[in-house]
Amino acid sequence: MIRTYIKIAYRNLVSNKLYTGINILGLTLGILSCVAIWVTCNFELSYENFQPGKEHIYRVVGDRMAPEGRHDFFSMPPDPAADAIRGHISGIAEVADLHAFYTKVDVPNGKRFPAADSRQECTGI
Structure with a gap:
């Protein structure tokens, strides 16, 4: 059949x-x-599987309303946020600061610095 x-x-x-x-x-x-x-x-969903106590790890993110009416989310809160969390929120065992560095670097050209419009943004982590 x-x-x-x-x-x-x-x-x-x-x-x-x-x-x-x-x-x-x-x-x-x-x-x-x-x-x-x-x-x-x-x-x-497996980024922090190797960490002991991974269910107690949180990441603070921020959002702001852009002038065009859309929400922008950013992953690095302001520098004083870690101190505020340490001082004012109970039940927090440890707080770690994460910094992304965005610096402008001027390289001198002999005795003269480059023009302001030729500056480039360098990023490093």
């Missing part, structure tokens, strides 16, 4: 090659996209 069903399915697949190809391609793309989403989510 099952052999007959397989034979009928095979004959239908062979006789409708275009629709078979489209269906198999769609099924393949659907499965691959699900796997890609799962791998991405698994990677994003």
Whole structure:
């Protein structure tokens, strides 16, 4: 009985090659996209798996309303935030400051410094 069903399915697949190809391609793309989403989510949720007590680690982020009416989120709160958290919020064991350095560097050209418009922003972590 099952052999007959397989034979009928095979004959239908062979006789409708275009629709078979489209269906198999769609099924393949659907499965691959699900796997890609799962791998991405698994990677994003595994950043702190090596840390003991990872369920007690938090990151402070800030948001501000841009003049155009959109929200901007930034991952580095102002420098006094760590001291404020240490002094005013109870139940915090440790606070770590993270700094991203954005400096402007002028390189002298002999006796003359470069013009103000030729300054470039250097980033370092």
